[in-house]
Amino acid sequence: MRGLWIEDGTLEFRSNLSLEPRANECRVQVRRAGVCSTDLALHRGYMGFRGIPGHEFVGVALDGPLKGQRVVGEINAGCGSCDRCKRGLERHCASRTVLGIFQRHGCFAEQLQLPLQNLLVVPDALTDDAAVFTEPLAAAFEISEQVPLSPGMQAVVVGDGRLGLLCAHVLAKHGVEVTLAGRHPERAERLSGVRHLSGLFEAESPDGDSSYDLAVEATGDPTVLPRLFTHVCPRGTIVLKTTSEQPATIDFAPAVIDELTIVGSRCGRFEPALAELAAGTLDVESMVDDRFPLESGARAFERASEPGVLKVLIDVE
Amino acid sequence: MRGLWIEDGTLEFRSNLSLEPRANECRVQVRRAGVCSTDLALHRGYMGFRGIPGHEFVGVALDGPLKGQRVVGEINAGCGSCDRCKRGLERHCASRTVLGIFQRHGCFAEQLQLPLQNLLVVPDALTDDAAVFTEPLAAAFEISEQVPLSPGMQAVVVGDGRLGLLCAHVLAKHGVEVTLAGRHPERAERLSGVRHLSGLFEAESPDGDSSYDLAVEATGDPTVLPRLFTHVCPRGTIVLKTTSEQPATIDFAPAVIDELTIVGSRCGRFEPALAELAAGTLDVESMVDDRFPLESGARAFERASEPGVLKVLIDVE
16 A cells, blocks of 8 residues: 655654554544644654654544544554553553554554554534644643633643644633744734733743743653742642653752642543534644645645644645 | 851851841741752852841741740731732732842841731640751642642652652651652651652653653652653643752643643641641651751751752751
């Protein structure tokens, strides 16, 4: 089959790929996929990935009870039998594989495979473009599973890229007063009830006080975390939504003195994200800056790495 | 009055000190005080402290309704009128002073002053030596206010100094299965139900797995935190009980991938600590390695900074 392949830091289109059938898994004919910054990092050599990348997709199930239906799929495939899997935390299974990221080929190809229980049927009203956003929106919803959110809470989301926008939406949906800090004032305007703040905490916060109950780091810049320490109120929470390939030098004393809580946050359950997209209150389609056919995957990766680009799609069909 | 004085990195005994009376505060005649690693840091210039150091004490109230009674005192004095003070979080008041640490003279002198509401009467059965441990034990109890503890939970306390021992005791009291990691196997033996692990996580954990639900960092070594990332299970918690004068270089990716929670933890309420000491289930007096009269404060600081010393007391009376 046709698909993209990453090996030794190179990305290329290949037309001679095949999938090794896995027991108890469902094949999916990929229709559309999204390029994520993790894909760009894998291309640069992150995690030594070798194989078909891609983990944001919508497609059609080819086997089993969902055959013929349009589906999205949770990207972590657990062993199914360990304690974590039994508690619904397959995404923390020690033996997990991760679609297009770890030990499992991804969605930048005509077909992929996932366990049946990873697949969710996409409501008819949802476009393919919107459905591709289920995975990143689920990552934003993960915050609401980890941190108690309440109306009136003051939060700042640092970084107004795609993930920052989705996090801001999820917080605002829970009644949180959200400030979106970034370089693109027009992006906050897409979201109802979210105010904009220029800059990525290069300088002091406008009121000069440690005023936020919650801060969400969505920049991928590891130097942002220690700067957030002075902008979150005592006993406040900082959520780390991004990883970086670079370590950061951090003085933790302010976080201890103010008794801050720092929460690492990664993939989320697809169900609330899919329901939110189906409700139609979030315009994700306007975040699509460009699209390329599968054969032009290298150009899609280049375009996705340009500053200011929110989302690049790959049309597989 | 007589007391110790820190200025420009020097510590000296002075006999000509006096306290400026503060409105609505109670004077306390200090009987006994403890030297803490924070005192040693202030001596090295931490926070640019200038004044009388010391914040662990037992004494006798000289004014007001508690006059003549033996007391210990919470070290953070809030403004009393801000939102945080009203919520009982005086220790996070933005205008707070801190006994012997910030903007307030401490207990290494014949007298100190604190707001009346900071003082707690010491039960008769408690010795002066034991009462001095109320402040550090309260800091250990703070963990139980911040992190849900449940029987059977697996925890590791890293660092078997005084604070590590007290944290291990508090966790064990809540039914947590505690491993105390440090260089002194005999210290874990003082605590019932606490097992010992050699070393401070220089190497892999014995089972080679990320097995702990909770880790408490009580070493003061900022390089310990990132090493703990691989020893705590996904969705687990790391409590930072110490600050360091040095920053650390940290790769946060493992903490994000495993969705760890990192909790800064500082001073705690005195009430549960005093009740625990009064119950007599914790032998703190055996932690006292040495004691010096107030005039020999410099020697007390030297002794407290020697490796392996748990607690040095200063006899003020």
